[in-house]
Amino acid sequence: MNIEKFQESMYKLIVETSTQLPKDVRRAIKAAKDKENAGTRSAMALGTITNNIVMADDNISPICQDTGLPTFKIKTPVGANQIEMKKAIYNAIAEATKNGKLRPNSVDSLTGQNSGDNLGGGTPVIKFDQWEKDYIDIRLILKGGGCENKNIQYSLPSELEGLGRAGRDLDGIRKCILHSIYQAQGQGCSAGFIGVGIGGDRSSGYDLAKEQLFRSNDDVNPIEELRQLEEYIMKNANNLGIGTMGFGGETTLLGCKIGVMNRIPASFFVSVAYNCWAFRRLGVAVNPETGEINEWMYQEGEKIDFASEAEKETAAASETSVNVVELQAPITEEQIRQLKVGDVVRINGRMYTGRDAIHKYLSDNDSPVDLNGQIIYHCGPVMLKDEDGNWHVKAAGPTTSIREEPYQGDIMKRFGIRAVIGKGGMGPKTLAALQEHGGVYLNAIGGAAQYYADCIKSVDGVDLTQFGIPEAMWHLQVEGFTAVVTMDSHGNSLHKDVDQSSLEKLAQFKEPVFK
């Protein structure tokens, strides 16, 4: 095999997967957009998402800043040199990271050290299989951490919130799947795609669930019961009213694929792999001699590019139909107290990024900057340094805020922070702190990493770089950064409301359907 060519092919596959959504995924997003009523929060979120897809296409930059744990599934003809192929993939991964197409995402679990090039113990994941065909089939998925955290595994029989007993039968499986979508709320950047694995053990069950994510979203399940179940889930999950980003709305699920394998008598697992709307998976057929790409997968049928004028108009119309408040730090308590759930804010000026490592750090250390009246953005960006030593933001969407729930309220009070921006909402502890202290939670659109990177006009500094690029505290200068108030200082939380109403809707699916 021509290994240089093969490495080039792998680089192309990585860049394409990170920056361009496959055609089947685009069609699913377009269908969701057509269903959402203009002027709603969900329609606005979808408008931002589709603008972001266009920007990623144009800039050849990551659709979402979290480029996940790169996972390759490879089928080779007998005799292919897997050791050589692995090395070429590692090189291609390091190069894509250096060029800002992947975020450095490989972190030592004990020391917290980021390897900087996406290589390290267990990363990337490469799984080989042999087959009797004469070409190499390589599929890649970049599944981010927020949706990975919403994967769930059920052991049947089980008692499920809202749904009651789930037994060891098709109807019990139905209940698990509906519950999995409910428990994800908007935190995995809904609307999502799910892969379900029935049977196996805890690890092979999850593998089977993830394997389903490699099926084309338009295929038809060859097993009749599973075909019916997939159809049932697609129809009914969208009645849960969770909607885009958990804002409420018509579309919660964009795809559902279910696979089955045998189990041992004592175990009955239903494993669900949740993937965000930024469903980055592609595949190529590679010539084993030349190392060149012969064919791209998932690219049949119509390509939606979301770039037409009509698309832009709907996005603009939904943005203008709401109340927009301008904010600039430092913000006063009085300004914050005026904000209510549902208001849209447009931020100009300074904000600081802070995510997991920073929140833990601030909980028992002083802040390197004065945070009084300031805004914290839950974000781990993709950054590149130019020859003059200046940093540039390549992708910068929000991360899931709920992970900071144990720290957030205390930190806001202690440092005088007035606003935090993230996605998916926060819990009761933060809500109480917002009310007591005069703070607000702003929801940005998860995955819209190009859209927000474009709002960042300069990087004015950085602190705590020992935590690695995604976890450092970046000082950003922004213009027209738009987010929605979803938790205010009067005890209101859109997330609490949507959770409650979707739980009530979930309970409507309690009665058996598959006998």
Ligand SMILES: O=C(O)C[C@H](O)C(=O)O
């Ligand atoms: O790590 C990130 O940037 C985001 C993560 O994928 C998330 O959804 O929380």
Ligand code: SF4
């Ligand atoms: S931020 Fe959202 S879109 Fe990006 S990887 Fe996480 S879950 Fe997916």
